[in-house]
Amino acid sequence: DAGVTQTPRHEVAEKGQTIILKCEPVSGHNDLFWYRQTKIQGLELLSYFRSKSLMEDGGAFKDRFKAEMLNSSFSTLKIQPTEPKDSAVYLCASSQDWGYEQYFGPGTRLTVL
Amino acid sequence: GDQVEQSPSALSLHEGTGSALRCNFTTTMRAVQWFRKNSRGSLINLFYLASGTKENGRLKSAFDSKERYSTLHIRDAQLEDSGTYFCAAEVDSGYNKLTFGKGTVLLVSP
Numbered sequence: 001d002a003g004v005t006q007t008p009r010h011e012v013a014e015k016g017q018t019i020i021l022k023c024e025p026v027s028g029h030n031d032l033f034w035y036r037q038t039k040i041q042g043l044e045l046l047s048y049f050r051s052k053s054l055m056e057d058g059g060a061f062k063d064r065f066k067a068e069m070l071n072s073s074f075s076t077l078k079i080q081p082t083e084p085k086d087s088a089v090y091l092c093a094s095s096q097d098w099g100y101e102q103y104f105g106p107g108t109r110l111t112v113l
Numbered sequence: 114g115d116q117v118e119q120s121p122s123a124l125s126l127h128e129g130t131g132s133a134l135r136c137n138f139t140t141t142m143r144a145v146q147w148f149r150k151n152s153r154g155s156l157i158n159l160f161y162l163a164s165g166t167k168e169n170g171r172l173k174s175a176f177d178s179k180e181r182y183s184t185l186h187i188r189d190a191q192l193e194d195s196g197t198y199f200c201a202a203e204v205d206s207g208y209n210k211l212t213f214g215k216g217t218v219l220l221v222s223p
Binding site: 031033042043045048050055056089091093095097098099100101102103104105106107 | 208
């Protein structure tokens, strides 16, 4: 059984561009999460879906960050427009349901110039 | 302030020795997960606890929701145990989201 997959693994963008990160959760998992990881802030939650419904959109990240889950096996995180401060590792995780552990993908390392 | 306070931030051990990592919580947590970041940067699941203790090989974890803490004990440390360890906890809110500690960088030396 494949774990959580994320593409691309690395992305380099110019300031002001639009980028789309992709995630495929573990098959059969109902919950999907997007996190951002930086050295200073650590891991921060961006978005949280339960059965494809958006449960949390990350407050401070609302403006330029938009996560979508068009079907139960695929999610995207769009950043528009990108800024240099968005440089970070973006992690996707999934969980079978409430009360079950989360499994993380390998992440996408984003560099915004 | 941070809901999950992880300590120490860095730890050095000699092979064969052991120690404990700790996470204190400022609010009631429903469950805790422990992860290790591998050499490729992926988070590897170590433990998931809603209460009590779990053991796996040389690792043992405990979680006390009432006392608001969790620990990860490493015994007989090996060189390959080196890496960054994270605890993450679920707030007892009905939502399944994790709040992470800042991590502990463990270095095991010969």
